Amino acid sequence: xxxxxxxxxxxxxxxxxxxxxxxxxxxxxxxxxxxxxxxxxxxxxxxxxxxxxxxxxxxxxxxxxxxxxxxxxxxxxxxxxxxxxxxxxxxxxxxxxxxxxxxxxxxxxxxxxxxxxxxxxxxxxxxxxxxxxxxxxxxxxxxxxxxxxxxxxxxxxxxxxxxxxxxxxxxxxxxxxxxxxxxxxxxxxxxxxxxxxxxxxxxxxxxxxxxxxxxxxxxxxxxxxxxxxxxxxxxxxxxxxxxxxxxxxxxxxxxxxxxxxxxxxxxxxxxxxxxxxxxxxxxxxxxxxxxxxxxxxxxxxxxxxxxxxxxxxxxxxxxxxxxxxxxx
Numbered sequence: 001x002x003x004x005x006x007x008x009x010x011x012x013x014x015x016x017x018x019x020x021x022x023x024x025x026x027x028x029x030x031x032x033x034x035x036x037x038x039x040x041x042x043x044x045x046x047x048x049x050x051x052x053x054x055x056x057x058x059x060x061x062x063x064x065x066x067x068x069x070x071x072x073x074x075x076x077x078x079x080x081x082x083x084x085x086x087x088x089x090x091x092x093x094x095x096x097x098x099x100x101x102x103x104x105x106x107x108x109x110x111x112x113x114x115x116x117x118x119x120x121x122x123x124x125x126x127x128x129x130x131x132x133x134x135x136x137x138x139x140x141x142x143x144x145x146x147x148x149x150x151x152x153x154x155x156x157x158x159x160x161x162x163x164x165x166x167x168x169x170x171x172x173x174x175x176x177x178x179x180x181x182x183x184x185x186x187x188x189x190x191x192x193x194x195x196x197x198x199x200x201x202x203x204x205x206x207x208x209x210x211x212x213x214x215x216x217x218x219x220x221x222x223x224x225x226x227x228x229x230x231x232x233x234x235x236x237x238x239x240x241x242x243x244x245x246x247x248x249x250x251x252x253x254x255x256x257x258x259x260x261x262x263x264x265x266x267x268x269x270x271x272x273x274x275x276x277x278x279x280x281x282x283x284x285x286x287x288x289x290x291x292x293x294x295x296x297x298x299x300x301x302x303x304x305x306x307x308x309x310x311x312x313x314x315x316x317x318x319x320x321x322x323x324x325x326x327x328x
Contacts, residue, residue, distance in 0.1 A: 004103070004140060004141070004167070005061070005103055005105075005140060005141045005167050005169075005199075005200075006167055006199060006226075008060060008103075009200070009226050009276050009277065013271055013275075013276060013277075013278055013296050013298075014060045014061060014276065014277050014278070015058065015059050015060045015061070015267075015278055015279065015289075015292065015293055015296055015298050016059060016060070016061045016063065016105075016228075016230060016277060016278065016279025016280070017051075017054040017059045017061060017062055017063055017279060017280075017289060018054060018233070018279070018280045018281070018284030018285055018286070018288060018289045019232070019233070019280065019281045019282040019283055019284045019285070020047070020050055020063075020065045020067065021035045021036075021037065021065070021067050021068070021282075022035065022250075022253070022282040022283060023050065023282075023283075023285055024039060024046060024047070024050070025250075026253075026254075027046065029043050029046045031077070032250040032251045033250060034068075034076055034077050035067075035068055035250075036068050036069070036073055036074055036076065036077050036079065037065050037066050037067060037068060037069045037086060037090060038074065038077060038079045038082070038086055039065070040065065040066070040086045040087075040089040040090035040093060041082060041085060041086055041089050044089065044093055047065045047090065047093050048093050048096070048097055050065070050286075051065075051093065051094060051097035051098070052097055053285070053286035054286060054289055055097060055098070055101060055102055056286070056290075057286045057287075057289040057290040057293055057299070058289070058290060058293030058294075058298040058299040058300070059102060059289060059293070059298075060102055060103060060298070061102055061103045061104070061105050061279075062094045062097060062098050062102050062103070062104055062105070063094070063104075063105045063107050063143060064087075064090045064091050064094045064104065064105065064106050064107045064136055064139060065090045065093070065094070065107070066086070066087050066090045066091075066106070066107040066108075066109075066132060066136065067107055067109050067145070067146070068109060069083070069086055069087050069090065069107070069109075069132055070083070070108075070109075070111045070113075070128040070129075070131075070132060071083040071127075071128050071131060072111060072112070072113050072124070072128060073111065073112060074086065083131060083132075083135070084131060084134070084135045085135075086135075087131075087132050087135030087136050088135045088136070088137075090107075090136075091104070091106070091135070091136045091137070091138060091139060094139075095138060095139075103140040103141070104138075104139045104140050105139060105140065105141055105142065105143045105169070106132075106133070106136040106139035106141070106142040106143065106166075107132075107136070107142075107143055107145065108129055108132055108133070108142060108143070108144045108145070108156050108159075108160070109144070109145050109146045109147075110146050110147050110148060110149075110152065110173075111124075111125050111128050111129075111152070113125055113128070114149050114151070114152040114155075116149070116151060116182060122155070125152065125155060126155065126159060129155070129156055129159040129160075130159055130163060133159060133160065133163045133164065134163070139166070140166070141166045141167040141168065141169065141199075142160045142164065142166055142167075142168050142169070143168075143169045143170075143171070144156035144157060144160065144168065144169070144170045144171070145170075145171045145173075145204050145205065145230075146171070146172075146173045146204060146205045146206075147170070147171075147172045147173060147180075148172070148173055148174075148175065148180055148181040149180060149181050149182045150172060150180045150182050150184040150188075150189055150192070151182055153170050153172050153189070153193065154192070154193070154196060156170060157170050157193060157196055157197065157198050158196070161197055167199040167200070168197070168198050168199055168200070169198070169199065169200035169201070169202070169226075169228055169277065170193050170198045170200070170201055170202075171201070171202045171203055171204035171205075171228055171230065172186075172189050172202075172203060172204075173203065173204060173205045173206045173207075174186065174203065174206060174207060174215060174241075174242070175206055175241075175242040175244070175245060176240075176241065176242065176245065178214065178215060178218070185218065186203065186215040186218040186219050186222075187218040187219060187221065187222035188222070189201070189219070190202075190218070190219035190222045190223040190225070190227070191222045191223050193225075194223045194224075194225040198225065199225070199226065200225065200226040200227070200228050200276070200277055201219065201223060201225050201226075201227060201228065202216075202219065202227050202228030202229050202230070202275075202277065203215045203216065203219065203228070203229055203230075204228070204229070204230035204231075204279070204281050205230065205231075205232060205281040205282060206232065206241075206242040206243060206244065207231055207232065207236060207241055207242055207243075208231055208232055208233070208234060208235055208236040208243065208258065209231045209258075209262070209263070209265070209266035209269070209270075210236070211231075211236050211238070211241040211242075212229060212231040213269070213273070216229050216270065216273050216275060217273065220273060220274045220275070226276040226277060227274060227275050227276050227277070228275065228276065228277035228278075228279065229270050229275045229277075229278060229279070230278075230279035230280050230281045231266060231280060231281060232280070232281050232282045232283050232284070233257055233258045233262075233263055233280055233281075233282070233283035233284040233285075233288050234246075234248070234253055234256045234257055234258065234282065234283040235256045235257075235258060243256070243282065243283075253283065257283050258283070258288070260287045260288045260290070260291040261291060263280060263284060263288040263289075263291060263292055264291035264292055264294065264295045265295075266280075266292070267291075267292035267295040267296055268295045268296075271295075271296065278292065278296065280292065307320045309321060
């Protein structure tokens with residue numbers, strides 16, 4: 001059986017998986033805009049295949065594909081009454097694929113129902129988190145991700161700690177500025193989440209690697225806790241530093257996708273910056289994660305074939321030197 005997440009982090013870098021739901025839309029399974037995880041009950045093999053791809057790429061953790069799996073979000077596509085079933089099925093699929101070769105992380109995310117200083121909203125979001133936590137029983141630890149409001153992230157952490165004895169990883173997201181929508185800096189997020197008992201803190205989604213590095217640096221300087229970073233694999237800009245703010249989102253993203261070697265470079269730099277849990281988010285597929293695993297020494301190269309550019313038997317071999325990262 002795989003060792004727990006905290007034991008693995010104590011020994012070195014842990015590699016998380018990539019992005020699911022935007023890639024599943026690209027493959028024709030969900031609708032751009034809603035991006036909800038009903039596939040766990042409608043097309044479970046689609047999720048199972050992506051888990052297999054990431055596992056083969058060398059990851060240490062598979063994340064339950066339950067992003068936007070809360071009741072109110074599923075209501076938008078008519079699946080509210082199957083919320084518990086969807087989360088339970090997504091958990092079962094991840095555990096079957098992991099099969100003790102990788103850890104399985106439960107998944108909680110922004111609910112779009114958070115309102116500051118609103119007791120009714122607080123109660124509603126609490127109930128939604130609790131339902132998903134109960135449905136994802138059997139995971140190795142929980143990840144709460146993609147929170148634009150710090151206080152919603154803090155509530156997520158509180159519910160994980162109240163209902164389980166599992167480690168909790170909480171990551172926040174930043175769009176147009178380096179502050180959350182409730183005006184908390186990256187450094188403050190990291191420190192306050194650590195103080196509140198988060199086992200791993202960090203930043204995920206929205207930003208590409210270049211626009212995420214400053215946030216990583218802020219967080220690393222603010223806390224000695226385990227740090228996570230999971231950027232998108234879509235190119236952003238200093239003018240529009242988050243990918244959902246670009247004209248390419250949601251259905252013209254393909255030309256903006258980063259290469260596998262750009263994500264490999266991210267993995268190497270993140271390690272040097274002191275990131276402990278290195279992963280990726282929207283746009284990052286198996287080929288990206290495989291290069292990240294190579295950079296971190298986590299990918300076992302198959303021995304069935306090695307290039308022979310001196311006597312090429314394919315265009316790949318013929319152009320092997322040109323294809324190497326240093327020549328691109």
